[in-house]
Amino acid sequence: AQSVAQPEDQVNVAEGNPLTVKCTYSVSGNPYLFWYVQYPNRGLQFLLKYITGDNLVKGSYGFEAEFNKSQTSFHLKKPSALVSDSALYFCAVGGTDKLIFGTGTRLQVFP
Amino acid sequence: GAGVSQSPSNKVTEKGKDVELRCDPISGHTALYWYRQRLGQGLEFLIYFQGNSAPDKSGLPSDRFSAERTGESVSTLTIQRTQQEDSAVYLCASSPGGLIRVAQYFGPGTRLTVL
Numbered sequence: 162a163q164s165v166a167q168p169e170d171q172v173n174v175a176e177g178n179p180l181t182v183k184c185t186y187s188v189s190g191n192p193y194l195f196w197y198v199q200y201p202n203r204g205l206q207f208l209l210k211y212i213t214g215d216n217l218v219k220g221s222y223g224f225e226a227e228f229n230k231s232q233t234s235f236h237l238k239k240p241s242a243l244v245s246d247s248a249l250y251f252c253a254v255g256g257t258d259k260l261i262f263g264t265g266t267r268l269q270v271f272p
Numbered sequence: 273g274a275g276v277s278q279s280p281s282n283k284v285t286e287k288g289k290d291v292e293l294r295c296d297p298i299s300g301h302t303a304l305y306w307y308r309q310r311l312g313q314g315l316e317f318l319i320y321f322q323g324n325s326a327p328d329k330s331g332l333p334s335d336r337f338s339a340e341r342t343g344e345s346v347s348t349l350t351i352q353r354t355q356q357e358d359s360a361v362y363l364c365a366s367s368p369g370g371l372i373r374v375a376q377y378f379g380p381g382t383r384l385t386v387l
Contacts, residue, residue: 193373204276204363204378205315212373251314255373259305259328264314 163188165254167263174242175271182237182266184252193255194235196226199265200248208250211235222246242270274298276379278364284385285354293349293382297366304347305376306339307363315363321347354386 164187174180186192196208209220216228226237237250247270253260277296285291297304306318317331321341332338336355341347351358361383365376 195375197378202380204380205365207375207377210373210375259317259320259331260315260376261317262307262315 163254163261165252165261165263167250167252167266169266170264171267171269173269173271176244177241180239180242180246180268180270182250182252182268184235184237184263185233186235186252186254187233188254192228192235194226194228195253195255195260196220196224196235196237197251197253197262198222198248199251205251208237242268244270244272246270276364276366276377278362278379278382280382281380282383282385284387286387287356288353290350290352291354291384293351293362293384295347295349295364295366295379297345297347297364298377299345301366301368301377302344303367303369303374303376304341305365305367306347306349307365308333309361309363309381311360318349318362351384354384356386359384359386 166185194211197205198208199205208224209218211218211228219225224239228235249265249267251265252263279294304321307315309315319339320328323344324341336352339349361381363381365378367374367376
């Protein structure tokens with residue numbers, strides 16, 4: 162069965178510093194991996210996805226994620242965090258016909 | 273419209289009442305999904321439509337929950353005899369096809385509060 166784990170409930174980082182939000186997955190077969198962001202009182206927004214090809218995927222708002230097959234990870238990264246990046250981030254893995262979401266990681270960027 | 277819309281944005285109801293939640297997907301999107309997000313928790317899959325049919329209803333929590341979609345467009349999620357544990361944000365998403373590798377586009381959600 163497919164599953165995804167986000168081991169950190171919250172990540173705190175100072176503005177301007179690099180950030181990483183962790184995600185690990187378990188699938189049979191090739192994984193389809195996604196990151197979504199949820200700003201306060203708004204719906205989820207698609208950030209990026211990995212389907213196949215280059216392990217480093219670039220997405221919206223300067224975010225990128227690295228697919229690591231040996232570690233079954235798909236961590237979200239950004240070289241320089243902004244206060245406006247503060248939000249709830251969800252990792253998801255594609256199941257047979259639906260997305261399976263992690264529990265979310267709250268990112269707090271301090272000025 | 274430009275994005276997925278949902279109505280109402282907020283719904284407060286009394287325990288035991290029925291509620292209907294509406295989702296208007298992006299025009300032309302054949303796949304439509306319903307999720308539930310309880311406070312402080314992740315997204316819980318409820319049901320998936322491809323066109324007007326629902327190949328996967330496995331996430332519906334009980335027989336009090338039902339959903340339909342007509343004209344490959346609007347979908348309604350109905351909760352009968354609401355219970356307090358039904359309180360959550362109900363999110364709808366659509367995508368151009370049913371392939372899971374395609375990104376889903378989410379609406380703003382309906383916040384349901386059952387008193």
